[in-house]
Amino acid sequence: MISPMSDLHIELKASIIEQLNLEDINLDEIENDEPLFGDGLGLDSIDALELIVLLEKDYGIKLNDPQQGKEIFNSINTMAAFIEKNRTK
Amino acid sequence: MNRVFINGIASISAQEDAVVENGNVALYSENNIAALDKNYKSIIAPMMLRRMSKAVKMGLWTSLNALKEAKIEIPQNIIFGTGKGCLQDTEKFLVQMLDSREGLLSPTSFIQSTHNTIGGQIALHLKCNAYNMTYSQNSNSFETAILDAMMKIGSGESENALVGGVEENADIITDFENFDGQLKQEKISNLVLLNSTTSGTIIAESAHAFVFTSKPNKAYAELLDVEIRLNCELENLNSWIFQFLDTYKLTSKDIGFVIMGNNGDARYDNYYKALQDSIFKETPQIAYKHLVGENNSISSYALWLASQIFKLNKISEVFKLNDIDMVNPKYALIYNQYLGKNHSLILLENA
Structure with missing residues (x-):
């Protein structure tokens, strides 16, 4: 179990802001349990592709089943938990 | 049509x-x-x-x-x-x-x-x-x-x-x-x-x-014609423009102002200079690339500029290539080429 304010959470938020060009959003404006897609942060399908690339590039995780994405990319918390469990770097 | x-x-x-x-x-x-x-x-x-x-x-x-x-x-x-x-x-x-x-x-x-x-x-x-x-x-x-x-x-x-x-x-x-x-x-x-x-x-x-x-409403101008040529020898430029204007029963004397694409490249500005010194010698001549630079779609600035000139019926001195005053222009011609290729003529009428 990782702490809700771990370095990984902060690192993930910073990577998402940079990778998805969310210039107007600060780290503390993204809640750990806030949905990343739809009503939450408002990300879309192109962002999902960017997040898949981010997982592989930064953490060495290759998603083989695209359906997994829905659960993994639900929030910062779900992403961090998945990375913690599956990271190879 | x-x-x-x-x-x-x-x-x-x-x-x-x-x-x-x-x-x-x-x-x-x-x-x-x-x-x-x-x-x-x-x-x-x-x-x-x-x-x-x-x-x-x-x-x-x-x-x-x-x-x-x-x-x-x-x-x-x-x-x-x-x-x-x-x-x-x-x-x-x-x-x-x-x-x-x-x-x-x-x-x-x-x-x-x-x-x-x-x-x-x-x-x-x-x-x-x-x-x-x-x-x-x-x-x-x-x-x-x-x-x-x-x-x-x-x-x-x-x-x-x-x-x-x-x-x-x-x-x-x-x-x-x-x-x-x-x-x-x-x-x-x-x-x-x-x-x-x-x-x-x-x-x-x-x-x-x-x-x-298709309707004039409060139009800036009427677009009469556009013609493009990949190649045009310098000695054929005048005759091409004569033919183009003649389609509308116009001569160079009918053109109220001509917008040229001079860009300071000494290798190719002779196309423009040839027109400035011949058929458009008595026509108000306007240039714009010294202000907005060159690019592959920059003739769109020339069309925007022509539209503004028709609306304002005047133009700042910084655009002028000669001292001939513009007086209620009825027609305007835009000529452009880049690196001696891709020549274009755009003919406009004041709406």
């Missing part, structure tokens, strides 16, 4: 729009000039804006403003010309490809690197499913877009079209033009560019959008 009128216009270039009247020129001494920034956030949602390269932002901003002026919400055609397309995203994914040794690439820059991204993003923003076409034909890209729009409206198939020309610069790819000798090797003030005796020119970003309609 239906007539074609220019109703809404919008410009982004290296100069403020007001330079046409007040002559307050933005001075540059570099050979690669960025277009002036606009308040894009005022009309484009931040979540859309974050992925847009400058070409897309400029294309959308000018389109929305031209449509607003023409009081048209959804155009029946979206037709754009761009010689270089979305250079910044192209460069981004090529650099990523090299950096990652052909490994993982960011999908966004790849998706948005195509020439028709500009037209596509405009359509997405407007939720417009109409005819959407992008022409990439070197420095005749914008003229080709005009031709398509004129056929759409002239044939009666459509009543209006959003037509534009957009070019952006990118750090590395634009520098290739430097290697190719298209840019001046020395730094030069844009105000003295047209007196230069060296090769090359200055390149700049720009975007222009126009709404063409």
Whole structure:
């Protein structure tokens, strides 16, 4: 179990802001349990592709089943938990 | 054939729009000039804006403003010309490809690197499913877009079209033009560019959008004709223009002002100088590339400028190539070529 304010959470938020060009959003404006897609942060399908690339590039995780994405990319918390469990770097 | 009128216009270039009247020129001494920034956030949602390269932002901003002026919400055609397309995203994914040794690439820059991204993003923003076409034909890209729009409206198939020309610069790819000798090797003030005796020119970003309609409403001008030629020998230039004007029973004496594409490249400005010293010797001559630079769609600035001149019935001294006064011009001719190729003529009538 990782702490809700771990370095990984902060690192993930910073990577998402940079990778998805969310210039107007600060780290503390993204809640750990806030949905990343739809009503939450408002990300879309192109962002999902960017997040898949981010997982592989930064953490060495290759998603083989695209359906997994829905659960993994639900929030910062779900992403961090998945990375913690599956990271190879 | 239906007539074609220019109703809404919008410009982004290296100069403020007001330079046409007040002559307050933005001075540059570099050979690669960025277009002036606009308040894009005022009309484009931040979540859309974050992925847009400058070409897309400029294309959308000018389109929305031209449509607003023409009081048209959804155009029946979206037709754009761009010689270089979305250079910044192209460069981004090529650099990523090299950096990652052909490994993982960011999908966004790849998706948005195509020439028709500009037209596509405009359509997405407007939720417009109409005819959407992008022409990439070197420095005749914008003229080709005009031709398509004129056929759409002239044939009666459509009543209006959003037509534009957009070019952006990118750090590395634009520098290739430097290697190719298209840019001046020395730094030069844009105000003295047209007196230069060296090769090359200055390149700049720009975007222009126009709404063409079949009804005059409060039109800036009527678009009579556009003609393009890949090659034209200098000795055949006058006869080509005579023939072109003769189609409308006009001679060079009927032209109220002529807009020339002089860009300070001593190798090719002789095309313009030949006209300045012969058939248009007694005609008010106007130049613009010393102010807004060169690019593959920059003749769209000339069309925007001609529209403004018809509306204002005056032009600032900084654009003038000779001292002949303009008096209630009825017709205007725009002549452009780049590197001695892709010659174009655009004929306008005051509406």
